[in-house]
Amino acid sequence: xxxxxxxxxxxxxxxxxxxxxxxxxxxxxxxxxxxxxxxxxxxxxxxxxxxxxxxxxxxxxxxxxxxxxxxxxxxxxxxxxxxxxxxxxxxxxxxxxxxxxxxxxxxxxxxxxxxxxxxxxxxxxxxxxxxxxxxxxxxxxxxxxxxxxxxxxxxxxxxxxxxxxxxxxxxxxxxxxxxxxxxxxxxxxxxxxxxxxxxxxxxxxxxxxxxxxxxxxxxxxxxxxxxxxxxxxxxxxxxxxxxxxxxxxxxxxxxxxxxxxxxxxxxxxxxxxxxxxxx
Numbered sequence: 001x002x003x004x005x006x007x008x009x010x011x012x013x014x015x016x017x018x019x020x021x022x023x024x025x026x027x028x029x030x031x032x033x034x035x036x037x038x039x040x041x042x043x044x045x046x047x048x049x050x051x052x053x054x055x056x057x058x059x060x061x062x063x064x065x066x067x068x069x070x071x072x073x074x075x076x077x078x079x080x081x082x083x084x085x086x087x088x089x090x091x092x093x094x095x096x097x098x099x100x101x102x103x104x105x106x107x108x109x110x111x112x113x114x115x116x117x118x119x120x121x122x123x124x125x126x127x128x129x130x131x132x133x134x135x136x137x138x139x140x141x142x143x144x145x146x147x148x149x150x151x152x153x154x155x156x157x158x159x160x161x162x163x164x165x166x167x168x169x170x171x172x173x174x175x176x177x178x179x180x181x182x183x184x185x186x187x188x189x190x191x192x193x194x195x196x197x198x199x200x201x202x203x204x205x206x207x208x209x210x211x212x213x214x215x216x217x218x219x220x221x222x223x224x225x226x227x228x229x230x231x232x233x234x235x236x237x238x239x240x241x242x243x244x245x246x247x248x249x250x251x252x253x254x255x256x257x258x259x260x261x262x263x264x265x266x267x268x269x270x271x272x273x274x275x276x277x278x279x
Contacts (some may be wrong), residue, residue: 001226004207005232009221021174033092036258037238039251039254039255039258042247042248042251043248043251043252043254043255045248049059049248050249050251050252051252051255053246053248053249053252054249054252054253054256057249058229059228059229059232059237060237060241060249060252060253061231062229062232063232063234063236063237063253064234064253064256066145066231066232066233067214067233067234067235067257069145070128070145070148070149070152070213070233071152071210071213071214072210073145073149073153074149074152074153074156074209074213075156075206075209075210075213077149077153078153078156078159078160078205078206078209079160079202079205079206079209081157082157082159082160082161082164082205082209083160083164083186083198083202084210085100085104085161086160086161086168086198087166087168087194088100089101089104089161089165090165090168090169091168091173091176104161104162105158105162106153107119107155107156107157107158108158108208111218112151112155112216112217112218112219112220113218113219115151115154115155115218115219116151116218116219116220116221116222116223117222119141119142119147119150119151119154119219119222119223119224120142120223123141123142123147123251124142125140125141125142125143128142131172139240142223142224142225143223143224143225143227143231144231145231147223147224148220148223148224148231148233149217149222150223151216151222151223152213152216152220153213153218154219154260155212155216155219156185156208156209156212156213156216157209157222158207159205159209159212160202160205160206160209161205162205163201163204163205163208164198164201164202164205165204166201167197167200167201168194168197168198168200171197171198175193175197176189176193176194179192184204203268206267207264207265209267210261210264211260211261211264211265214234214260214261215235215257215261216233216235217235217236217239220235220236221236224236226240228240234253234256234257236256237250237253238250238254241253
């Protein structure tokens with residue numbers, strides 16, 4: 001017997017279904033597909049000239065290299081702390097648990113510019129609460145790679161946690177308790193029981209975190225100082241080149257950033273069915 005929801009879908013008029021589909025597709029096309037396709041179109045409007053200009057421009061190549069370094073470091077930080085916080089939220093009970101869960105979502109609701117300003121107030125080498133002490137010991141956070149990594153990791157932190165937490169809740173802790181009862185320590189239990197159960201959630205969280213890190217702009221612009229050939233990432237180069245009327249190079253750099261994110265997601269989407277078939 002069909003459920004009420006199924007019966008409602010069957011009784012729904014065909015024109016209404018097609019209208020809803022058209023609205024959904026149209027929304028995605030106008031918001032995502034069309035703008036991105038224009039970037040691709042303008043990038044290759046003169047063949048490979050724009051890409052050649054980008055790869056031969058030392059400012060662009062340095063910015064791309066710095067973006068990769070900052071993004072990978074931020075992803076590594078989010079991987080370690082994201083999985084750790086997920087285990088803390090799901091497997092333990094402690095005062096302030098709800099507060100911590102709410103704070104995890106804070107980067108999704110706070111403007112990245114505000115995040116960058118907050119880091120600047122704390123780590124500014126001249127006026128920051130911690131920056132003056134660190135600078136006295138020769139440690140510079142803002143206007144350098146560490147501050148950029150911190151800002152990028154902050155804005156992308158929820159992506160790993162919000163992928164892992166639901167999976168941990170779904171698989172439960174019965175197998176983990178059984179492993180401990182058989183004498184396994186915490187590291188063995190995590191490596192042999194917990195990690196295999198959450199591995200695809202971790203992979204997707206890492207991929208989303210990487211994509212978000214590659215495209216970060218606001219927070220990085222504040223903490224980096226946007227110094228050419230020193231602390232300028234790819235997104236900052238896109239802005240500078242576009243404002244300086246070097247639009248071909250700007251389109252090429254934006255295309256490379258978009259391509260990197262798309263490739264990451266496609267690779268994971270292709271690998272996951274293969275893993276499922278093998279298991």
